Amino acid sequence: MTHKYIIEHMETDLHEWCILEYSHIATFVFPPNLIITRLKDAEITELKKLQALDGTQLRRETVDETGIDKSKICLLHPNAEQQLEPEDGQTFDYFLFGGILGDDPPRDRTSELCPSAHATRHLGQLQMTTDTAINVTKKVIEDKVRLFDIPFIDFPEIVFDKNESVVMPFRYIAIPHTTKSTLQTTNNEIKQNMVPLLPTGMLELLKKDANEPLDL
Ligand SMILES: C[S@@+](CC[C@H](N)C(=O)[O-])C[C@H]1O[C@@H](n2cnc3c(N)ncnc32)[C@H](O)[C@@H]1O
Structure with a gap:
């Protein structure tokens, strides 16, 4: 099963931090399997200039507007009740993340994405950057490494x-x-x-x- 990773871009601007994180993600996720939603036209133009993101799906729609079946989407949320397990790779086709720059203390903007997925999973209680959260998710669902075994x-x-x-x-x-x-x-x-x-x-x-x- 090919898994796809969706980032709903939730920052008002395309900060340099976001660009570095999104480019990093495209080094370990095959770009056609990476979907960045809720981008403004100018942000799409900016991201299209980056060779690192060549092949990435850059979309104006929100994840809800894409029409993807919600039962196939798992939202990665630090406050979820269940931890992500390798078996979740068989249940879900899409893994959804907030394109949010971390804040301290966390402001829980990820919760705004809850209506976009039927299921949520966590990766432990500590806040990760978006690129780290996607990398960890991929290791769990594709490489079948348990969270506990990741250093x-x-x-x-x-x-x-x-x-x-x-x-x-x-x-x-x-x-x-x-x-x-x-x-x-x-x-x-x-x-x-x-x-x-x-x-x-x-x-x-x-x-x-x-x-x-x-x-x-
Ligand atoms: C930097 S975090 C954002 C956390 C942020 N403080 C908030 O407002 O929710 C970016 C994204 O990575 C994912 N993420 C980060 N840490 C996670 C964790 N421990 N468990 C599950 N998902 C996590 C979530 O999808 C989150 O929206």
Whole structure:
């Protein structure tokens, strides 16, 4: 069964953050299986310029307006009662996500999407970025990896230099750092040094944002 991933774009603008996240998603979801809904004409024009999104379905309609059968759609929602399991891949054809930039504390805008799907599933209680949530969903339903077996990093601190760092208030997939050596923990366990999986260009964007003057 081919699964499709729908992002309902819910931000009023197409922030650089959204562009990096959407482009990242198209590196692990085959672009024709990625549908971004509720885009303005100017946003479609902007996204069409990106080679990374070549083949992605860019739509003006909301997910409701596409006419997709709601019983085939599963909404990924942090407040859902049931956790996503590999077996859900047999029940649903479409997995729906909010194209929402994370906020701290979470404002629960995902709930606005509840009428668009009959079923909801969670990926744990911690808020993930949209690209992380889609990557995790794909691992569970397509690779049949249970949530419990996916390595995560929660609230990573991104250090720019000795004076500047930012804590990201989200859960990310953990990947091994390729340049740093292994770490020895206090109980003598050797652990591979892990870093959060971020979209290409995100570190540079975070650094740029950190250096921008506050708009008071
Ligand atoms: C950054 S989150 C948005 C959370 C946000 N604070 C809100 O207003 O709902 C973007 C999307 O990723 C998905 N998501 C993130 N964390 C999740 C989790 N723990 N369980 C299920 N879905 C999650 C949801 O579809 C959500 O709309």
